[in-house]
Amino acid sequence: MSTEKEPLFSSKNLKLLSEPLGKSNPITVQVLGICSALAVTVKLKPSIVLALSVLVVMAVSNVAISLLRKMVPPRIRIIVQLVVIATMVILVDQVLKAYAYDVSKQLSVFVGLIITNCIIMGRLEAFALANRPWPAFLDGLGNAAGYGVILILVAFVRELLGSGTLLDMQVIPQAFYDAGYVNNGMMILPPMALVVVGVIIWVQRARRKELIED
């Protein structure tokens, strides 16, 4: 570890934030956290709330694990990580139930399932355990944002084409329906989320040749 003090927003630290948005995106490149991306993206609102919840859980857990990194016995480190994540998730769930009841009903089991979100465990194990709190915090934010962006993008497409609404507001004008336009019911079903994610991955790889594996 370097002894000299690094500026808070050094280019190295900023990379931690920006890379997960693009070339090491947890969903499209590392293909982690797909399960929840498929499940909650029927509508924009729950997707945004889930993205924010993951952001909070991830940033705080990353910092917590990073602070504890010298104290955690390696033999029980996975359990410690799980305890930290589970605690955060329960807190988020409780707060949602108290202050955003309708949304928490829509998300139902998925908030609880943040515990098993592979991205969080992955980042704790791969990054937070070996880095200081500030970079860990940025890494958490970056990865959660990378996850959230894809989630919201998929939800945008699915809600628009599947229900003709955005954030539950009608955006496709009635005239379209009168002219014979029909909402694509397939978009509401989970498999179409996979297709949308696939399209995003395709577009991303077509633009960034270095991501293409043989």
Next chain:
Amino acid sequence: MRSFSNTYIFVFSLIMVTIVAVLLSFVSTQLKPRQEMNVQIEKKQDVLRSVGRAEDAAEADDKNAYINEEFGKYITESYVVDFNGNRVEADAFEIMLGLTAEIRKAREERNYPVFVYSENGGPKKYVVPVRGKGLWGPIWGYIALEEDLNTISGAVFDHKAETPGLGSDINTGWFQEPFTGKTIFNEQGEFVSVEVVKGGADPSNIHQVDAISGGTITSKALEEMIMDCMTGYVAHFKELANN
């Protein structure tokens, strides 16, 4: 890498779980009143929705106050009856909050809450809550009957975890609206409930509604739920209708 003794690992774990336990129980007790209020508001809103009220609650500035006010204004009476139609000394709202436990009892031993809706002394509507088991988790609903205690004036259903896009559609308008106007007693005055028919109900049949294609188990569960919960009201309804 530093090595840690077993004692250290034990002590570390003990301290960790203690801190977590204290933190979680503290937050839980702090937020509990708010969470319980949310649940109560939701139930009141569902009762109101079954009679076509409070549809615009989401736009209200203070949703909770709005629901409480509407509920106080339109739900003029609430009471509890037993299987034989006799009044029971109990708070209908309390019973409704604990209805999940109630339906585990035998039908004859349950308490049955009734909410009476009336707009400015106009015709009454009777709202009864129903609870049941869906495919993946609990399902529930509220059924409002017209003053004749036979015709359904409105029904709302919801679920915890039914299959999205299939069984989950029981909480949508297209599934719930056909219930309006159906009757629960046949011409002989026998209780027949409402049948949820796979493959499309006969529109002229006043005891049937469409099931959800692909959501057969949820549809059947919903039918059973209505049958199971409404049966207990039959004695009371007949008595009321005869007076």
